[in-house]
Amino acid sequence: MLDLKFEYAYSSVTGSFKTAFMDAFSKIEQEECLLKMSVFFASNSEENYFENLDFIREKGQAKFGSNMMGISYVSQKPLNSELIIELILAKKESEVLYTSYNDVSYAKVGVGDEKMLFISGIHGKKDQTIPQQSRAIFRVIRAVLEFENMPISSIVRQWNYIPDITRFEKDFQHYQQFNDARTLFYEGVNWKKGFPAATGIGTRYAPLLIDVIAMKGHLGEFPLMNSKQVNAHIYSNDVLLGAGDSVLKQRSTPKFERAKLIEEKQSVSVFVSGTAAIVGEESLALNNASEQTNITIDNIKNLISKEALSFCEPKLEFIRVYVKNPPDYGAVKRVCESRLSDVPAVYVEADICREELLVEIEAFAKVTV
Structure with a gap:
């Protein structure tokens, strides 16, 4: 069920968003089942974001028709292309159903007790606060999962695109506000298999956006820990910033695992969360993007090493690299290409998520057994 593949369509055409999007979109072939599509392009205002999103959905509906899945538009500027479309695919023979619930389109692999959901592109509304957007989005996700008879704990991977992630409004930081809302959403849930793998990353001129992958019926599911890092969900109060939600007694930690291993009959897959140059719970190599990249890759390699997993080391299938300052792009890319050349x-x-961090990397890895 989880024999996933990541592919990318790039646009090198400069000019308008529509021109760049159509250049990349025309390169998508439908030989395999498309489960999730994410478009990366920086908007220049929130109004512009929704204009672009409407155009993406219009073209998506025209191309995919009844096979329309959730589409995410991430307001981040690509550094190795004008516009990037990321695709998650399944084999053509996979049992995929494209469906919707209360106008939320999503893809479903499998049926009954064995299935996997790709819920993408759930975004907040204009002029709402981060807590308001978070609560509204989580209500939508909860409703879809309940409709599919799946618990919240079935979420195995989550992407959280947070507008101006480190911004403070009075005493409240956007990232901390999101973490508090996530904690309230997760409250009362049995997380005996660990929290989801997750990325919490910044966007600009866009609403809050959340994507999730949820599963049930697979053989096994395990959180992975990095011996060199403190689990984010048990961070001390020293690294949390801003005031907390009044409903909670204290500021919430980020509720995610460093990675999530999924075991199935034919494969073992690992969703690697957004990872940075943090050892223990301390940020290292301040003001040095190259060294932060090296430390980040060390953390990922330690996380999925043969020693850590007690079996064959998974092969990295892709990485997504977030760079805070564009002038650092060349140095970051050189390190990645040197150490992860293939x-x-x-x-x-x-x-x-921290002002002093310059690089973050997430990944997907797989072992065929």
Whole structure:
């Protein structure tokens, strides 16, 4: 069920968003089942974001018709292309159903007790606060999961695109506000298999956007820990910023695992969360993007090493690299290409969850058994 493949369509055409999008979109072939599509392009205002999103959906509906899945538009500037479309695909013979619930389109692989959901492109509304957007989006995700008879704990991978992630409004930081809302959404849920793998990353001129992958019926599911890092969900109060939600007694930690291993009959897959140059819970190599990239890759390699997993080391299938400052792109790319030369990579500009962090990398890895 989880024999996934990541592919990318790039646009090198400069000019308008529509021109760049259609250049990349025309390169998508439908030989395999498309489960999730994400478009990376920087909007220049929130109004512009929704204009672009409407255009994406219009063209998506025209191309895919009844096979329309959720589409995410991520307001981040690609650094190795004008516009990037990321695709998650399944084999052509996969049992895929394209469906919707209350106008939320999503793809479903499998049926009954064995299935996998790709819920993408759930975004907040204009002029709402981060807590308001978070609560509204989580209500939508909860409703879809309940409709599919799946618990919240079935979420195995989550992407959280947070506008101006480190911004403070009075005493409240956007990232901390999101973490508090996520904690309230997860409250009362049995997370005996660990929290989801997740990325929390910044966007600009866009609403809050959340994508999730949920599963049930697979053989096994395990959180992976990096011996060199403190689990994010048990961070001390020292690294949390801003005031907390009044409903909670204290500021919430980020509720995600460093990675999530999924075991099935034919494969073992690993969703690697957004990873940065943090050892223990401390940010390292301040003001040095190259060294932060090296430390980040060390963290990922330690996380999925043969020693850590007690079996064959998974092969990295792709990495997505977030670079805070575009002038650092060349240095970051050189390190990635030197150390991960055979791994396809996408580079985008984005603020990281801590002001001092310059790079973040997420990944997907797989072992065929």
